[in-house]
Amino acid sequence: MTTHLTHLTYLTELRNAVDLVAPGLDALREPRYRISEIREADPLAADPLLAVLPAMNRDADVPALTVALRTLLPLPATVDRWSVVESLAAMRDLGMILGSLKRHGTEPLAVVPEALPVLEALGRRTDMVPRDTVHHYTTWNPIGARRRMYTGEEMEGNLQDAVRMVFPSLAASLDTCAALARLEPHDPGFALALDRTAQHVQSMVDSIDFTVANVSPVFFARVLRPYFEEIDVAGIDYLGPAAAQVPLWLVDLTLWQCDHSSPEYDRFLAESVQYSLPCWRDFYAAHRVGTSAVSKLSTAIDWENADRLSPRLAASAISLARVLRILKTFRARHIGIARKAYSEEVRLYEVGSGGAPIELLRSVLDLTRDNETLVRRATTRPRTPVASNA
Numbered sequence: 001m002t003t004h005l006t007h008l009t010y011l012t013e014l015r016n017a018v019d020l021v022a023p024g025l026d027a028l029r030e031p032r033y034r035i036s037e038i039r040e041a042d043p044l045a046a047d048p049l050l051a052v053l054p055a056m057n058r059d060a061d062v063p064a065l066t067v068a069l070r071t072l073l074p075l076p077a078t079v080d081r082w083s084v085v086e087s088l089a090a091m092r093d094l095g096m097i098l099g100s101l102k103r104h105g106t107e108p109l110a111v112v113p114e115a116l117p118v119l120e121a122l123g124r125r126t127d128m129v130p131r132d133t134v135h136h137y138t139t140w141n142p143i144g145a146r147r148r149m150y151t152g153e154e155m156e157g158n159l160q161d162a163v164r165m166v167f168p169s170l171a172a173s174l175d176t177c178a179a180l181a182r183l184e185p186h187d188p189g190f191a192l193a194l195d196r197t198a199q200h201v202q203s204m205v206d207s208i209d210f211t212v213a214n215v216s217p218v219f220f221a222r223v224l225r226p227y228f229e230e231i232d233v234a235g236i237d238y239l240g241p242a243a244a245q246v247p248l249w250l251v252d253l254t255l256w257q258c259d260h261s262s263p264e265y266d267r268f269l270a271e272s273v274q275y276s277l278p279c280w281r282d283f284y285a286a287h288r289v290g291t292s293a294v295s296k297l298s299t300a301i302d303w304e305n306a307d308r309l310s311p312r313l314a315a316s317a318i319s320l321a322r323v324l325r326i327l328k329t330f331r332a333r334h335i336g337i338a339r340k341a342y343s344e345e346v347r348l349y350e351v352g353s354g355g356a357p358i359e360l361l362r363s364v365l366d367l368t369r370d371n372e373t374l375v376r377r378a379t380t381r382p383r384t385p386v387a388s389n390a
């Protein structure tokens with residue numbers, strides 16, 4: 001019990017720490033990483049209107065939501081003058097109303113068609129899809145009194161915080177995974193890149209533990225999930241800002257996914273990638289066809305004398321198995337809460353807000369586990385260690 005409480009306290013502290021700063025990211029030149037500036041920005045002067053959004057949603061007040069969307073719309077010429085930071089903040093705020101209208105059964109652009117050129121201009125300006133994404137709804141969302149919420153319920157805030165926690169680590173994993181892709185298992189940097197990646201991926205486990213402790217599956221399924229429905233933008237359906245868009249695939253890609261995947265996961269990724277940041281999409285394009293760390297390691301082990309594994313190769317294998325185990329732990333705990341939220345007696349929708357069924361989670365968990373087993377078997381095969389400086 002004490003251990004459980006200590007762990008919960010740790011997770012709450014972690015959440016608070018991430019609320020204050022996203023370490024290091026703000027200093028980078030990528031405007032999408034300037035999290036505190038984006039949170040601060042209110043280019044549509046939407047603060048007062050969005051403060052009453054939960055009340056409008058509680059009353060299912062579609063006429064008020066429609067007027068709110070119209071009122072917030074900027075002139076297209078104004079959008080052209082905005083920085084990326086301001087444009088991301090504007091999309092975040094319009095997005096809250098788009099999802100709310102759809103939740104009450106109204107296609108937002110059918111009732112406010114003049115929003116279309118604005119969404120398209122914001123999409124172009126930010127080089128992202130022409131609607132809000134999970135990053136707008138969580139990482140770029142202000143904290144404290146200005147926090148944008150559909151319901152104003154504490155559990156909604158907890159889910160937002162769970163996702164906020166992982167953004168800095170996933171952004172950082174881009175560098176360690178790119179380094180990994182350039183290295184071979186005999187290089188000393190291979191295990192190091194994996195160990196750093198493991199530290200980043202641990203945040204996903206913390207995040208799902210925090211979610212399980214602080215968001216009930218019934219609240220998610222019955223109250224929140226309807227706000228994440230897709231909307232029609234000029235004939236194309238764009239998914240809502242759901243956690244399924246959290247790009248854990250950034251880590252999978254170079255570890256195992258690029259050559260050990262399944263058609264379902266490939267399809268899910270091909271759809272999900274568009275909701276991510278431009279530099280992350282570039283990463284996907286650069287690494288989607290390549291040789292994964294799992295394949296490189298298997299080949300290197302096969303090349304070594306069957307009963308000998310050099311210390312360096314053994315270290316690489318142990319580090320790779322460790323990251324895969326952390327990914328597996330996240331996925332095993334995540335599927336637990338997802339199953340409850342999508343059980344027949346609870347769910348309102350058959351598929352997730354990312355457009356995929358629970359079976360997808362099962363198959364990605366199996367793939368992660370299979371890859372971990374492959375690597376672990378290679379390291380545990382009985383061998384004579386070589387006492388060398390290899």
Ligand code: HEM
Pocket residue numbers: 162163166204207208211215216217220242243244245246247248249331334337338341342351352353354355356357358360361364365
């Ligand atoms: C009540 C909480 C949650 C439920 C019910 C849930 C449910 C689901 C479902 C059903 C999917 C399948 C794809 C789809 O939605 O179409 C999915 C995918 C995913 N979710 Fe969640 N989720 C929850 C919270 C989270 C959180 C907090 C995170 C991360 C911070 C997360 C990360 C992911 C990822 C990365 C995927 C893609 C599949 C994978 O990589 O394994 N989810 N989720």
